[in-house]
Amino acid sequence: MDALTGRGLIRDDEVFLRMNRVERLQHILLIVSFSLLVVTGLPLMFYEMRLFKAVFSYGRVFYYRGVIHRAAAVLLIADIIWHFGYTILTRRGRENFRELMPRRKDALDAVALFGYNVGLSRWLTRKGLLRRFFDRHPFWKFENPPEYGRYNFIEKLEYLAVAWGSLVMIFSGFFMWNVELSLSMFPLWLHDIFAIAHGYEAMLAFLAIIIWHMYNVHLNPEVFPMSRIWLDGKITGHQLKTLHAIEYRKILAAREKALGPQPAEPGPDIPPGA
Numbered sequence: 001m002d003a004l005t006g007r008g009l010i011r012d013d014e015v016f017l018r019m020n021r022v023e024r025l026q027h028i029l030l031i032v033s034f035s036l037l038v039v040t041g042l043p044l045m046f047y048e049m050r051l052f053k054a055v056f057s058y059g060r061v062f063y064y065r066g067v068i069h070r071a072a073a074v075l076l077i078a079d080i081i082w083h084f085g086y087t088i089l090t091r092r093g094r095e096n097f098r099e100l101m102p103r104r105k106d107a108l109d110a111v112a113l114f115g116y117n118v119g120l121s122r123w124l125t126r127k128g129l130l131r132r133f134f135d136r137h138p139f140w141k142f143e144n145p146p147e148y149g150r151y152n153f154i155e156k157l158e159y160l161a162v163a164w165g166s167l168v169m170i171f172s173g174f175f176m177w178n179v180e181l182s183l184s185m186f187p188l189w190l191h192d193i194f195a196i197a198h199g200y201e202a203m204l205a206f207l208a209i210i211i212w213h214m215y216n217v218h219l220n221p222e223v224f225p226m227s228r229i230w231l232d233g234k235i236t237g238h239q240l241k242t243l244h245a246i247e248y249r250k251i252l253a254a255r256e257k258a259l260g261p262q263p264a265e266p267g268p269d270i271p272p273g274a
């Protein structure tokens with residue numbers, strides 16, 4: 001038993017629910033709709049390439065590409081409406097949302113993780129340089145990676161990026177889909193900006209998912225070869241302890257409280273009347 005596990009109230013192999021069935025299904029719908037949108041949208045930005053020229057000019061491929069893009073867009077919108085309703089109407093949804101909102105600590109965590117990964121402060125400390133500065137400002141020593149609550153700053157940023165990105169894509173995509181409506185409401189230059197924003201935001205989202213999200217949930221040594229949370233929703237006590245130590249301690253504290261005070265160590269026998 002180590003200092004974190006206290007009275008052994010959380011076993012390393014104990015299983016906790018991190019994503020319930022509704023959340024997993026919403027995530028899978030997001031994967032399916034987003035992948036279809038990327039596959040049927042991004043080639044349009046590179047239509048000059050010989051491969052895409054050949055594929056698009058084959059039969060009715062170009063037509064079906066557009067149909068699939070629009071069908072996937074409807075799926076994405078439905079998924080987002082579902083998630084919105086779930087977030088507002090359920091207690092767990094509201095709690096998740098609260099936990100996902102960035103706080104000052106998240107900015108400090110980002111700095112701390114960067115500093116820890118660079119390792120410069122540790123090197124300076126080892127060499128005995130800037131000792132007085134580090135004694136006065138221990139935060140800048142970056143001796144250990146930061147500890148996180150239910151969501152770390154990377155997960156929070158990813159969530160907000162999906163929310164913002166979807167908003168931009170749905171708004172711009174809607175007016176690209178309904179050109180006449182768009183031109184009856186906006187000048188042509190603004191409509192053109194919708195199309196430009198749609199294309200570049202798509203590229204940004206695709207790169208963020210491929211580089212950032214895939215690293216965090218697949219290649220990161222803590223979870224390699226893949227975090228299975230999106231499939232079974234489960235996280236073990238050990239993973240919670242190492243990846244979300246603050247959340248872990250919260251659960252521990254609640255259990256400690258429910259159990260009552262720890263029994264005192266038996267003292268030496270004192271004879272009655274002594």
Ligand code: HEM
Pocket residue numbers: 034037038040041042043044045065066069070073074076165166169170171173174176177195196198199202203205
């Ligand atoms: C978030 C996921 C999405 C991605 C990654 C994506 C990607 C793309 C890309 C790269 C283009 C080509 C832009 C260009 O040629 O400059 C495009 C075109 C288009 N997108 Fe999207 N898109 C997404 C969501 C949507 C949504 C939600 C809608 C509708 C509400 C939509 C409707 C359209 C339309 C109408 C076009 C014009 C080309 C066509 O007729 O297919 N897209 N999309």
